[in-house]
Amino acid sequence: MKERVITFWLLFGGTLLATLSVNSFFGLLLTKREPFLAMIAGINSAIYFLGLAEKRSDLRKRYSHLLVGSFFSYVLSIYQVLVLFSIWLEGLLTSTCLLAFDEMNLPLIISGFALSFLFDFAKKQFETNNL
Amino acid sequence: MENQADAIESKKIKIALLGNPNVGKTSIFNALTGSRQIVANWPGVTVEKRTGVMKLANHTVDVVDLPGTYTLGATSLDERIARDFLINERPDVALVIGDAVNLERSLYLLLQVLELRGDVVLAVNAIDEARKAGFEIDKHELSKQLGIPVVLTSAVTGEGIEELKNTLIKSARSSSHVHYLFTDEIEASLRNLSDRIKGNASLSAFDQRWLSIKLLERDKEVEKLTGISLDYDYSIEIAETRYKYIKRILSSSVKGKEKIGWNLSEAIDHVMTHKFLGILIFLAIMYIVFQLTFTISGPLSIMIENLLDGLGSVVGGWIAIDWLRSLVVDGVIGGVGAILVFVPNIFILFLALGVLEETGYLPRAAFVIDKLMYAMKLSGRSFISLLLGFGCNVSSIMSTRSISEPKERLVTILVSPFISCSARLPVYVLIAGTFFGVNAGIVVFFLYLLSIVITVLSALLINKLFFKGEPSTLIMELPRYRKPRLTSIMLYTWNKGRHFLEKAGTIILAASIVIWILTYFPTEGTGSFAATIGKALEPLFVPLGYTWEMITSLVFGIAAKEVIVSSLTTFFGNPGVSGTSLDIMRTIISPEIALSFLVFVLLYVPCMPTLAVIKNETGSYKFVFFSAFYSLAVAYAVALIVRVVGGLL
Numbered sequence: 185m186k187e188r189v190i191t192f193w194l195l196f197g198g199t200l201l202a203t204l205s206v207n208s209f210f211g212l213l214l215t216k217r218e219p220f221l222a223m224i225a226g227i228n229s230a231i232y233f234l235g236l237a238e239k240r241s242d243l244r245k246r247y248s249h250l251l252v253g254s255f256f257s258y259v260l261s262i263y264q265v266l267v268l269f270s271i272w273l274e275g276l277l278t279s280t281c282l283l284a285f286d287e288m289n290l291p292l293i294i295s296g297f298a299l300s301f302l303f304d305f306a307k308k309q310f311e312t313n314n315l
Numbered sequence: 316m317e318n319q320a321d322a323i324e325s326k327k328i329k330i331a332l333l334g335n336p337n338v339g340k341t342s343i344f345n346a347l348t349g350s351r352q353i354v355a356n357w358p359g360v361t362v363e364k365r366t367g368v369m370k371l372a373n374h375t376v377d378v379v380d381l382p383g384t385y386t387l388g389a390t391s392l393d394e395r396i397a398r399d400f401l402i403n404e405r406p407d408v409a410l411v412i413g414d415a416v417n418l419e420r421s422l423y424l425l426l427q428v429l430e431l432r433g434d435v436v437l438a439v440n441a442i443d444e445a446r447k448a449g450f451e452i453d454k455h456e457l458s459k460q461l462g463i464p465v466v467l468t469s470a471v472t473g474e475g476i477e478e479l480k481n482t483l484i485k486s487a488r489s490s491s492h493v494h495y496l497f498t499d500e501i502e503a504s505l506r507n508l509s510d511r512i513k514g515n516a517s518l519s520a521f522d523q524r525w526l527s528i529k530l531l532e533r534d535k536e537v538e539k540l541t542g543i544s545l546d547y548d549y550s551i552e553i554a555e556t557r558y559k560y561i562k563r564i565l566s567s568s569v570k571g572k573e574k575i576g577w578n579l580s581e582a583i584d585h586v587m588t589h590k591f592l593g594i595l596i597f598l599a600i601m602y603i604v605f606q607l608t609f610t611i612s613g614p615l616s617i618m619i620e621n622l623l624d625g626l627g628s629v630v631g632g633w634i635a636i637d638w639l640r641s642l643v644v645d646g647v648i649g650g651v652g653a654i655l656v657f658v659p660n661i662f663i664l665f666l667a668l669g670v671l672e673e674t675g676y677l678p679r680a681a682f683v684i685d686k687l688m689y690a691m692k693l694s695g696r697s698f699i700s701l702l703l704g705f706g707c708n709v710s711s712i713m714s715t716r717s718i719s720e721p722k723e724r725l726v727t728i729l730v731s732p733f734i735s736c737s738a739r740l741p742v743y744v745l746i747a748g749t750f751f752g753v754n755a756g757i758v759v760f761f762l763y764l765l766s767i768v769i770t771v772l773s774a775l776l777i778n779k780l781f782f783k784g785e786p787s788t789l790i791m792e793l794p795r796y797r798k799p800r801l802t803s804i805m806l807y808t809w810n811k812g813r814h815f816l817e818k819a820g821t822i823i824l825a826a827s828i829v830i831w832i833l834t835y836f837p838t839e840g841t842g843s844f845a846a847t848i849g850k851a852l853e854p855l856f857v858p859l860g861y862t863w864e865m866i867t868s869l870v871f872g873i874a875a876k877e878v879i880v881s882s883l884t885t886f887f888g889n890p891g892v893s894g895t896s897l898d899i900m901r902t903i904i905s906p907e908i909a910l911s912f913l914v915f916v917l918l919y920v921p922c923m924p925t926l927a928v929i930k931n932e933t934g935s936y937k938f939v940f941f942s943a944f945y946s947l948a949v950a951y952a953v954a955l956i957v958r959v960v961g962g963l964l
Binding site: 273 | 578579585589595603606611617621
C-alpha cells in the first residue's frame with residue numbers, strides 16, 4: 185500500500201471513530217447516551233490519528249497504528265454484540281423485550297466489522313514480512 | 316535402549332523441569348503428568364515448585380516444575396528455589412525447556428545446568444512457532460554438539476511429548492557431564508580453586524568445578540558456603556565464553572530465514588507500549604473487562620437465582636419444624652445461594668483476564684505502567700504481582716517472591732491487599748446493582764480504579780516513611796502475542812473460579828450457618844447476637860452512617876469477603892417486612908452511604924487467608940498488624956470522604 189493510501193485509511197479510521205465517539209457521547213443517531221463507551225471510541229480514534237504523527241517515510245510505524253486501531257474497532261463491535269446478547273437473554277428470562285434500537289449502537293457495530301477487513305489486510309503485511 | 320529403560324524399573328525417578336520464564340515449562344509439565352496447572356503467556360506463573368506424577372509403561376516418575384530462571388545465580392527467591400532444588404534434592408534428570416524461537420538465551424541456562432551436573436535433557440519447545448517463523452532446528456546436530464539428548468516439542472500440538480517421555484526414562488541412568496573450556500587464565504583459576512575446595516570435606520557433595528565457577532562469578536551464597544572470597548570478578552569473561560560457545564552450537568544446528576523488518580508482535584507493541592496510548596489502551600481494556608463482567612453475567616445470575624428460589628421453596632415445603640426450615644432455607648440455601656448468584660461474575664472476570672494473559676497483553680501492561688510505578692518506588696515486576704491480586708490477594712502476595720529487591724517486595728506485600736480481589740466483586744455487584752441501577756458497571760469500574768490509586772499512594776507513603784532506596788529495574792522479556800487457545804483459557808478460568816466454588820462449599824457454608832445462629836438466637840432480629848455485635852460497634856461508625864447489619868457483615872467479612880453478601884442478605888431478609896432483602900436495604904440506606912460502604916469493603920482489613928500469607932511471606936506479625944490497622948484507617952478515612960462529599964452533591 186502506498187504511503188498516501190495508508191494516510192487516507194488512518195484519517196478515515198480516526199475520523200469515523202471520532203464521529204462515533206461524539207455520537208455515543210450525546211446519544212445522537214441510533215444509540216443511547218453512553219459517555220464511557222464514547223471515551224473508549226475516542227481512544228480508538230486517537231490510535232488512528234497518532235499514526236499520522238509518525239514519519240511519512242516510516243511505513244511500518246504507520247501500518248502498526250492501522251493494525252492496532254482497526255483491531256480495537258473490531259473488539260469494540262464484538263463487545264457491543266456481547267452486551268446486546270446479554271440484554272436479549274435477560275429479557276428472555278424475565279419475559280420482557282429489553283432490546284431497543286438505541287441499545288444497539290448499530291453504527292459502532294457495523295463500523296467495527298467493516299474495519300476488521302482493514303485489520304486483516306494490515307496483519308498480512310507484517311506476516312508476509314513485507315514491512 | 317528399551318532394555319535400558321526396563322532395567323531401571325524398580326528405581327524411583329525424579330525429574331526437575333527448568334527453563335527461562337515463559338518458555339512453556341508448565342505446559343510441558345501438564346503434558347507429561349496430565350495435570351491441569353494454570354499456564355499463562357507471561358513470565359512468573361510458577362513461583363514455587365509443583366510436583367506431578369508421570370506414568371509411562373511400568374515407570375512412575377515424579378516430575379517437579381520449578382520456577383523460571385535465566386541463570387543459576389539465584390538473585391530472587393523463585394530463582395533460588397530452582398537452584399536449591401537442583402543442588403539439594405539431586406533429581407535423577409534435569410529437563411531444561413528451551414524456547415525454539417529464542418534458543419540462545421535458553422542455552423545460556425542449559426550451560427549453567429551442565430556446569431553443575433550431568434543427566435540433562437534439552438526439550439526445545441514451541442517448535443511449531445519456530446517453523447512458522449522460518450527456523451529449522453537440527454536436533455541431531457544440537458545433541459551432538461551439546462552431548463546430551465535433545466527433543467523438539469510443542470506443548471500446544473503435542474508434538475514430541477511421547478518422545479520426550481521415553482528420552483527422560485532412558486536418560487535417568489546416563490551420566491554424561493559436559494564441560495567446555497574457558498580461557499587459559501580462567502581455567503587456571505578454576506584448577507586452583509578446585510584444589511582448595513577439594514581439601515574441604517564438608518563440600519565433598521558439591522561439584523568442585525561448579526563451585527569454582529560460581530566463586531569466579533562472585534556468587535555470594537557460594538562464597539558463604541565455601542568461606543572463600545576472591546578479590547577479582549570473572550563473571551563477564553565467563554558469560555562471554557558461554558555465549559561464544561552457544562553461537563558456535565547455533566551456527567551449525569539452527570537455520571533460519573533472515574529477519575526483515577518487524578514481525579506482528581513488534582508492530583503491535585509499537586502502539587500497545589506507546590508512552591501516551593499505552594496507558595489509555597490499558598484503561599480502555601480494563602473498562603471493557605469490568606463492563607463485560609457486569610453485563611454478561613446478569614442473565615446467568617438471574618438463572619441461578621431462579622433455581623435457588625425454586626430449591627428453597629421445595630426444600631422449605633419438606634421441613635415442618637420452623638427453626639430447622641429457617642436454618643436450611645434462610646441460613647444455608649439463602650446464605651450460600653447469595654454467593655452462588657455471583658459465580659457468573661467471577662467466572663467471566665477470570666475468563667476475560669485469562670484472554671489477556673493468554674494473548675500476552677499483561678506483560679505489556681506492566682511495561683506501560685512501569686514508569687508510573689517507578690515514580691512510586693515500585694517496578695513493573697511489582698505491578699505484575701499486584702495485577703494477580705485482581706484474582707486473589709493471596710496469590711498476589713506469593714508472587715512477590717520473584718521481586719529481587721527485599722524492600723520493594725515488602726512494600727508490594729503490604730499494598731497488595733488494596734487491590735480489589737474477586738471475592739469483593741459479589742459485594743460490589745449486590746450493592747451497586749441495588750443502588751445505582753444502570754450506572755452500576757461504572758461504579759464497579761471506579762472502585763477498581765480507586766483500588767489502584769490507593770495501592771499506588773500507599774506504596775509511595777510506605778516507601779517515604781519506612782524505606783529509602785530505588786526499586787529494582789524491570790527487566791522482562793515481552794512474550795510473543797499468541798492467539799488465545801480455548802482449552803487453555805477454560806482451564807485458567809476453571810482453576811481460578813473453582814477456588815470460589817470451594818469457598819462457597821466450605822467457609823461460606825460454615826459462615827452462613829454461624830450467621831444464621833447469631834441472627835436467630837437468643838431472639839430473632841434486633842435482639843440477636845449479631846445485632847448485639849453490630850450495635851456494640853455502632854458508635855464507631857456513626858460518622859459513616861452504617862447500620863448494625865452493615866457493621867456486623869463487615870466483621871464477618873474478615874473471614875472471607877464474600878461472607879458480607881450472605882450476611883447482608885440474611886440480616887436484611889427480615890420476614891416481618893415486605894419485599895426482598897434488596898428492597899429493604901434501599902429503604903434503609905442512602906446511595907452515598909452505600910457507595911461509602913463499597914469503598915470501605917474495598918479497603919478495610921484483608922481477609923484471614925491474606926493476613927496469614929503476609930505472616931508467612933514476611934515472617935513477622937508486625938507486618939500483619941500494620942496491614943490490618945493501616946488498611947482499616949485508610950478505609951475509614953476514604954469512606955468518610957465519600958460519604959461527606961456524596962451527601963453534599
